[in-house]
Every structure is written in C-alpha cells, then in structure tokens.
Amino acid sequence: MILIEDWLTGFVIALLLSIPGGVWGQTLDSDDIEQLDEVEVTAARIAPLARSLPIPLPELSTAVPLPPDAYWKRGAPLAPLSLGAPPRLLQDNTALARGNRTRVRYLDPARPAYPKRAREMGWEGTVLLRVEVRTDGTVAEVKVEQTSGYTMLDQSAVVTARGWRFAPEMDGGFTMPTIVDVPVRFDLTEYAADELSK
C-alpha cells in the first residue's frame, strides 16, 4: 500500500512538473544557465533503517571575479594642436574594485532523502533540476530538466530542492534572480560494502 502511495505521489509530481507556465513559460537560452556542482545522495543498497548519511555536500563553484573593463583610459596623449577643452573625464572607478560578479551558491543545502523503496529496488540515477533562485535567495521554482529515470528519485530531489536557500547571484550592487541547473545523483554503490559488513 505504501508503495502504491509512493508511486501515485510521484506520478502527480511528475505531472505537475510537466505543466508549462510561470517563469518556465519564458524561453531560456540553455547557454546562459549555469550548472552547479553535483549533489550526491548516497545510500546502502539494503538499509535496515532510513537515516541520513554523513557525506559532505560538494561546495558549489565559488565566485569568479570578473573585472569590468574601463571604457575610459586616462593617459592618452593630449592633442597638441588643440589648446581648447581637454578631452578627458574622470571616471568613478568604484566599479573596478566592487563591480565583481559573484555566482549563486548554497547557503542551506539539505540533502534529499533516498526513498526506502528505491534503495530496496536498487534504483540509481542522476536527476538534473532546473532551479529558479529569487533575489532573496529562496527558491521560486524547481523543475526536472532531465529525469533520473525514476519518478520517485526525481520527486525526492524536487521536494528537497524547494527548501534550499542560496546566496543569490550578485553583479556589483545588483542582486540577480538566477536560474541554475543542479544535478542530484542518487548512488547506492559506494556504501553498499560498508553496510553489508555491518
């Protein structure tokens, strides 16, 4: 009975995620969407108890400073034939020091649960989530960009991702709403030996 409920829930979520609309209604240029580091979800193939595993989540890629180019360069030779108005201007160079771009990063990366049934059945795979991060760092929307092949795993990742908190993308003084892809890998193999030895 529990199993049937799980499948039904998964089906409903998959159905909901397939509905276009909201921010997803807009055309996204996939080249513009950054893919964050993979979130690993590992578990023993046969787990006596459902519990969280003490595997540290990977750090997301750190900010890459992008120095803005100065459009104005002082020190150009003065026009010697003109004693008229000097053709130069001061530029506020604050942007050179503080105009860096910082990428979105995790603040509260709760790990998705590995559903018991999936662990029993040996279901593994990587689901690619497309996550819209609001300017306040909360998640506006999550959709499955690429399924793991198992709706149950996809659903677990989606439900958890909705509660994630991010430090939003900053560009100088601007806080940017961002859409990022987050791969979540469900993997049973790595700790199977440990679990079996217990």
Place this chain on the structure above:
Amino acid sequence: MKTRQMLSAVVAIACIVLQPFPAYADEAKKYYNQAMTQAAQGKYEAAADSLRKAIAVRPKFAEAHHLLGIVYATGLRRLPDAAESFKTAIELNPNMAEAYYDLGLVYQGQGKFAEAEQELQRALTMYPRYEEALLSLAQLYERQQAIAKAIPVYQRALAVKPDQPEALYALGYLFESQGRSTEARELLARLVTVQPDHADAHYLLGTIAEKANQASEAERAYRQAIAARPDFVDAHYNLGFLLKAKAELPAAIQEFQTVVKLKPDYADAYVNLGVLYAMQRKFDQAEQAYEEAIRLRPMMAEAYYNLGVFYEFHLKDTVRALASYKKYLELGGKDDRIQRIVRDMRK
C-alpha cells in the same frame, strides 16, 4: 604695433626721399605729414583725404600710395582699395619691401593665400631678414596646415631674432604636434625664460610633461600658467586631474570649481566634480554635479556611466542605477559590465 612700425618706417623713408625735392614736393610732403598725424590720431578718413591730396600734387609719390594703402587696410578696412594702393606703390618703387609685405597681409585678409604667399616671398627676396614677413609667411603656412613649410620659416625668423616670442611659441607648438617633444620643450623653455608670463607656453610645457609622466613638472607648469593667467580654464582643468591623481581631493575639487566658475557650461568639469564629491562621500553634492552635467549635455554617455556607478555603489539604489546604465547604453556606451547587467536584469 605693426602699423605703427610701418608708419615710422614710412616716415623715415619719406624724410630721406623727399628732402631734395622742389616746392611742389614740399606741399605733397606737407599733406603726407598731415596724414601721418591724422592716422596716428585715428582720423583715418581725414588721413586718406590728405594722402589723396598729396598724390594729386605728386602722382608718383610712392610713399603716399603706400601710406594710403595702410590707412585703407588698417583704419578703414577697405581691403580692395588698400591692395590697389600698395600695387601702385610697388609700380612706382619696385624695391619697396614693405609694400610687398603689406600687400601680402591684405591678400591674407582676403583669403587669397597663394597671392599672399607670393607677395611675402617677394618681400623676403628683397630683404631676407625681414622678421615680420618671415612670421607672416610662417603663419600663413600654419593657417593652411602646411606644417612642413611653416617650420623652416619660423626657424629662419628665429635665426634673425633668437628670442622672438611668437616664433618660439609657434615652433614649439608645431614640434609638439609632430611628436618632437624634446625640441618643443627646449624652445618653450627658452620662451618662458624670455617671457616668464607666457601662460600658453607654460601650459604647453605642462601638457608635454604630463605626457611624459612627469607629474610634478606638469603641475608646476600648470601653476605657472595659472599665475600668469588666473582665468586659464584648461590649466585649472588639467591641474585638477593631477591633484586627483595625487589623491589631493579637496585641492582637485577646488580646481574644478574654479573651472565651472569661469566656464559655467563646462559639463565635463561637472562630471569630474561628481566623481570627486562621491570619493569624499559628499553624496548630495555629487548627485547635483552629475545632474548639472547631464542638464548641460544630455547626450553625454560618460555622465550616465558615472551616475549609474554612483547610484549602484554609493547610494545602493539599483533602480536608479539601472535607469542610468540603460541611458548610458542608449547613448552608445560600451562598457562590458554595464551591458551584462542591463541584459541580465531584462531576463
């Protein structure tokens, strides 16, 4: 000055030439002298009248024709009549170098540059060390942007009179325009020794030093330019830049304040004031300065760039920053970061 010199020369020549002449010559001379006095008093019509009487008494009185040409040209601005008088003077006395020179000046005033050059060259053929003719010919070439021709003529003028201020300045200026800064600097240094209050020479020395990254020397030169001419806007402007580079912000602000006081519509100076006020965290004044710059020149992309940075980083007002950046891009701004921000905010 030239007219006065010319008048003196003409008087001297007239005295020599006219002395042995008979009674009718004395009458012509009387009119001639009368005209000299009248011209010196600015009574040009009367002077022209006296000279016409002198010519009526003695039609071949070359000096009277010459002086009449001068009166027509400098007093009455009747350039075609002046040209005719000088030509007549030359016909009567083909060795009168001054008449060729004056005719050259008249042609120059009429925009007849080829004719002017020809007459000045004739004057110089007759009298190769004719300082005024050399200067005028050099200026004629310079005016036509014939720099390669102007330079040797100025050099000839300096050979005649090594401390000639006009030639020193012009040659320094032209050398600098040709990238010959060392020679320019040497000439201008000579000039400010001869004429310490030559503001333009100090200013040009300042720009040359600044180009050579000799900031303290440039600063000194600009200060001397300002001492010689306190309302020298460009010297104040450039000095403001140097002081900003030295992080002497209040002093830099003072220079740009002087600039806008002297030239209230100088939008660039207001932009610079905006940047400097923002650096001093005087945000109200910075905003006012930027707004004034934009009011004066609404199409100034750089003002919108700086205003955007001001809103973004100093006032933390990203809404107004974005509006300024959009305007900056509309006006042709190319800054990569601004393009990225505006693009990303549109998504």
